[in-house]
Amino acid sequence: MRATPLKSLASLTLAVLVLAGCSQGLLGDGGTGDQSSAPAQGPIVLGMLIPQSGSEAAIGPYMSNAAQLAIDEINAKGGVLGRKLELKTADDACDPQSASAAANKLVTEGVHISVGGYCSGATLPTLPIFGRANIPMIIPAANSQELVDQKLKHVFLINGTGSQQAAAAQKWVDKQGAKSVALMHDNTSYSKDIAVRSQDLLGDKAVIVEAVTPKESDYSANITNVLAKKPDFVYWTGYFQEGGLIARQLRQAGYKGSIMVADGAVSPKLAEIAGDEAAEGVYATMTQTPETLQGAENWIAAYKQKYNADPGPYSNQSYDAVRLAAEAITKAGGTDGAKVIAALEAVDGFPMFSGPLKFTPEHTLANGGFQILVVKDGAFTLQDPLA
Amino acid sequence: MTQLVWNGLFVGSFYALVALGYSMVYGIIKLLNFAHGDLYMLGAFTGFAILGAAGGVSSSAALPVLLAVLLATMVITGLAGVVLERVAYRPLRGAPRLSLLITAVGASFALEYGMRVVAGADPRVYPVRLGGTTLEVFGARLTVQQLTLVAVAVVLMAGLNLLVTRTREGRAMRAIALDPRTSALMGIDVNAVISRTFFLGSALAGAAGVMAGAYYGKIDFLMGFLIGLKAFTAAVIGGIGNIPGTMLGGLLLGLLESFGTFWLGGEWRDVFAFGVLILFLTVRPTGLLGERVTERV
Numbered sequence: 001m002r003a004t005p006l007k008s009l010a011s012l013t014l015a016v017l018v019l020a021g022c023s024q025g026l027l028g029d030g031g032t033g034d035q036s037s038a039p040a041q042g043p044i045v046l047g048m049l050i051p052q053s054g055s056e057a058a059i060g061p062y063m064s065n066a067a068q069l070a071i072d073e074i075n076a077k078g079g080v081l082g083r084k085l086e087l088k089t090a091d092d093a094c095d096p097q098s099a100s101a102a103a104n105k106l107v108t109e110g111v112h113i114s115v116g117g118y119c120s121g122a123t124l125p126t127l128p129i130f131g132r133a134n135i136p137m138i139i140p141a142a143n144s145q146e147l148v149d150q151k152l153k154h155v156f157l158i159n160g161t162g163s164q165q166a167a168a169a170q171k172w173v174d175k176q177g178a179k180s181v182a183l184m185h186d187n188t189s190y191s192k193d194i195a196v197r198s199q200d201l202l203g204d205k206a207v208i209v210e211a212v213t214p215k216e217s218d219y220s221a222n223i224t225n226v227l228a229k230k231p232d233f234v235y236w237t238g239y240f241q242e243g244g245l246i247a248r249q250l251r252q253a254g255y256k257g258s259i260m261v262a263d264g265a266v267s268p269k270l271a272e273i274a275g276d277e278a279a280e281g282v283y284a285t286m287t288q289t290p291e292t293l294q295g296a297e298n299w300i301a302a303y304k305q306k307y308n309a310d311p312g313p314y315s316n317q318s319y320d321a322v323r324l325a326a327e328a329i330t331k332a333g334g335t336d337g338a339k340v341i342a343a344l345e346a347v348d349g350f351p352m353f354s355g356p357l358k359f360t361p362e363h364t365l366a367n368g369g370f371q372i373l374v375v376k377d378g379a380f381t382l383q384d385p386l387a
Numbered sequence: 388m389t390q391l392v393w394n395g396l397f398v399g400s401f402y403a404l405v406a407l408g409y410s411m412v413y414g415i416i417k418l419l420n421f422a423h424g425d426l427y428m429l430g431a432f433t434g435f436a437i438l439g440a441a442g443g444v445s446s447s448a449a450l451p452v453l454l455a456v457l458l459a460t461m462v463i464t465g466l467a468g469v470v471l472e473r474v475a476y477r478p479l480r481g482a483p484r485l486s487l488l489i490t491a492v493g494a495s496f497a498l499e500y501g502m503r504v505v506a507g508a509d510p511r512v513y514p515v516r517l518g519g520t521t522l523e524v525f526g527a528r529l530t531v532q533q534l535t536l537v538a539v540a541v542v543l544m545a546g547l548n549l550l551v552t553r554t555r556e557g558r559a560m561r562a563i564a565l566d567p568r569t570s571a572l573m574g575i576d577v578n579a580v581i582s583r584t585f586f587l588g589s590a591l592a593g594a595a596g597v598m599a600g601a602y603y604g605k606i607d608f609l610m611g612f613l614i615g616l617k618a619f620t621a622a623v624i625g626g627i628g629n630i631p632g633t634m635l636g637g638l639l640l641g642l643l644e645s646f647g648t649f650w651l652g653g654e655w656r657d658v659f660a661f662g663v664l665i666l667f668l669t670v671r672p673t674g675l676l677g678e679r680v681t682e683r684v
Contacts, residue, residue: 053500055609057508187654211654215613217603218401220394221648221656241510245605254521254528272512273605 043086044079044335046071046325047111047135048318049102049126050118054093055215055241058269059118062312063140064089067115069303070322080326081333087322092126094119103129111135112335113328115321118314120144120190127152134337136344138325140317143263144193148362154337156344156359158324158352159317160287160368162190165262166197168285168370168386169235173202175384176258178233180207182226184246186214186238194237194262207231212246214238219246223253232257240265244273251278263287263370266313271378284373284380288353290315292373292382296353316353324350324357389527391645397533399641400540403634404595405618406625407547408468408588414564414628415584417484421491422471423592424615425498428608430464430593431600432506438514449515450535453601457539460597461590468589469582471498477578495615502608510607513600536598543591544634550587551630560584564628620664626677635675 048067050060064087071085079085090106092099099122106114107129114130117123117139124146130137136154139147143159160168173181181202185195192211199206207229212222223246226234234250234257236243243265250259260283261270271279286292290300290311299319303311327350332339345363349356354369374383405427412420437456475494479487517532551557559580562570571577599614600606617640625636640660647659667674 053503053508055607057503058510060508210652213613213653213657215609217599217605217610217614218394218398220398221391221645222653224390224394224645225648225653241605241607245603248604252521252530269510269512273510275516275604 041083043084044081044113044329045086045088045109045111046322047106047109047114048087048089048116049092049099049106049114049123050089050116051094051122052089052091054095054098056094056119056239058267059141059313060089060091061307061309062315063116063118063318065307065309066303066311066315066319067322069306070319070326072306074323074326080329085322085326089116092116092119092122094122096122096125099123100125100129102126107133107135113138113325113340115140115318115325117142119188120147120193121188123147124189127155130154136325136328136337136340138321138344140321141314142190144190145197146189146193148364151362154341156363158321158354158357158365159263159314160370161364162193163197164365164368165194165285165370166201168368168372169194169198169260169262170201171386172260172283172285172372172384173205173233173235176233178258179205180229180231181205181233181235182207182229182231183209184222184226184234184236184238185209185211186242187211188214188238190264191238191262195235198235198237212238212242214242216242217245219249220253222246223249223255226250227253227255233260234258235260235262236265237262238264240267240270241273244270244279247274247282248278258283260284263313266373266380268312268379271375271380276378279375279378282375283383284375285370286373286380287369287371288316289313289373289380291380292371293353320352320354324352389525391649392642393524393527393529395642395645396638397529397537397641398644399621399638400537401595401599401614401637402617402621402640403544403637404540404598405592405614406621406633406637407544407630408592409618410622410625410627410630410633411551411560411584411588413622415560415581416476416480416567418476418487419491419619420476420588421488421615422475422494422498423588424611424613424618425495425502426464426468426471426589426611427592427596427599427614428502428606428611429467429498430460430596431606431610432502432511432596432608433463433593434460434597434600435511435513435606449517453515453517453597454539457594457597460593464593464596465586465590468585468592471589472582472585477581495612499608499611506608508608510605513604513606515601516604517601532602536602539594539598543594547587547591548630556580556583620661622674624664624667624674626674629674629676632674632676639675 050063051057052060068087071087075084090102092102103126114137118141120142123142131154138156141159143161145162183195185191199209210222210226212219236246243261247259263286266284266286328340328343331343348358360366371386372384373380408423434456475490520531521528559575567577621636621640622633626632643660644656647656
């Protein structure tokens with residue numbers, strides 16, 4: 001008997017929730033519908049999924065600050081089509097479940113275009129969510145091949161892809177004359193992608209592919225495994241926290257060969273974690289960073305002035321993503337998803353930090369722009385542009 | 388081979404230190420304190436803060452300074468454990484065990500994300516690093532610092548074992564583990580003893596946190612999560628509630644991981660280690676040294 005009123009209360013709550021959800025969705029749809037036909041009203045909302053908590057939380061502000069910087073600049077010049085731009089960030093925690101929830105939240109909040117995505121594993125499940133809502137995605141950082149393999153029309157990558165990165169790694173391995181390469185990854189979509197692709201490219205030179213468990217402190221067991229194969233080159237394709245520990249523990253275990261990390265591990269923190277001695281001479285495959293950009297002094301100064309902090313990894317790509325979004329919406333004459341996608345596909349020679357932009361049919365950069373950095377005195381500096 | 392053994396023992400001694408707190412608390416009030424791994428994290432950050440406040444430390448004095456920091460941190464995390472018990476667990480003493488478990492999970496999140504608010508999401512790096520002169524022993528590479536850390540861990544664990552088996556305090560703990568109500572009737576201040584148990588367990592976790600910080604260098608607010616799970620596993624393998632069993636479980640888990648990585652490769656390590664856990668739970672649910680009816684502390 002006691003269950004009945006409870007049950008009815010529960011179903012009532014559920015009904016209210018469903019209704020609320022519906023009305024929000026209907027309103028949202030109606031809103032965008034109006035905007036594409038009638039004179040545009042209200043701000044254009046850019047959604048950005050970034051890690052604000054979890055292991056990669058350090059990256060989030062680099063990306064959102066740079067995006068906000070671009071938005072402020074565009075708004076100061078009168079916005080896009082007479083409308084202001086507005087940034088809505090949501091936390092994906094570098095985790096697929098959190099990312100799906102956050103993407104749904106952004107969709108119900110009525111974003112018109114997505115300019116976020118850092119961890120590939122977390123970005124992957126958000127593709128269909130934005131796709132169903134007809135929201136184009138310009139992904140500034142996430143770059144697993146899996147993101148483009150589905151050939152989704154609304155997904156555009158402005159960072160080099162995993163296969164381009166693997167190709168850059170192979171080039172550098174050859175240039176260094178390394179004979180046996182150990183590949184280490186953390187079993188996430190992004191990391192494994194690069195490791196496996198590098199293995200394919202390197203062929204017999206890849207002597208071992210070792211997966212580690214991320215977020216641990218002790219990798220001595222993995223390192224013992226790797227060193228048993230006597231490699232003269234170790235390529236870590238995961239993120240910077242483990243990268244720093246692995247570089248340090250490799251050196252402690254007496255490894256004398258080269259160490260290289262992929263773009264996810266490029267952070268000033270890597271050298272700090274590894275310690276100056278172990279970090280010195282660590283190579284990295286990386287697209288443009290603020291430090292290696294030519295002629296970006298003004299931009300870096302503007303960033304510093306606004307946030308009282310240095311820009312970091314993927315600041316420039318996030319900044320470019322916003323500018324590219326604004327450009328596409330201007331060309332499309334509104335925020336209608338299909339028109340914006342067509343405008344993005346038609347982009348030719350749009351100036352970005354990575355060079356003039358034109359998308360390939362797969363919606364990736366024709367040239368990944370990967371270069372080789374090296375740690376010198378605790379900071380990543382340009383070693384070889386691999387041009 | 389000796390390298391694998393040494394790797395396993397080194398990691399295992401961390402697991403064992405953290406697992407002891409789990410085990411003691413479970414032994415006395417049958418609570419799986421999921422926030423225990425976060426006390427390890429708290430210890431690492433406390434040590435970091437103390438070292439930061441102390442200013443620059445010359446590398447020659449690194450070891451004695453670190454030992455002093457270790458002791459200070461143990462006191463602070465110990466007190467934090469007492470506060471945690473008082474605030475989060477004592478009000479639920481009579482509640483169903485599930486409520487306690489959920490509270491423990493909540494406490495864990497509160498500590499993690501509380502630390503994130505205080506210290507930020509960026510990982511921090513210890514100002515003092517135990518680098519190391521490398522020794523070759525039977526073909527295994529190990530450093531003096533590793534030996535020191537293992538020695539500290541062994542001393543702490545031996546001390547705890549003496550305390551529990553040889554002192555009045557320890558007898559009170561064992562009595563409560565057997566029967567809290569009767570212990571109270573015998574004039575034991577149950578709440579006080581439980582508080583002190585939390586103090587001891589948390590202090591050990593804090594010590595492990597400082598040692599991990601000083602050795603590995605990197606600390607972050609989520610560092611306690613995984614080791615908390617590992618410690619729980621270690622405690623179950625060894626016999627949760629049983630102190631020597633827990634120590635053994637920690638070392639064994641370290642060895643299992645080390646050899647699992649070697650035999651099956653990195654991606655199979657956890658499958659192997661946790662597969663063994665499942666095997667243990669089916670074949671011998673009481674763990675290696677746990678007995679069906681036992682004095683648990």
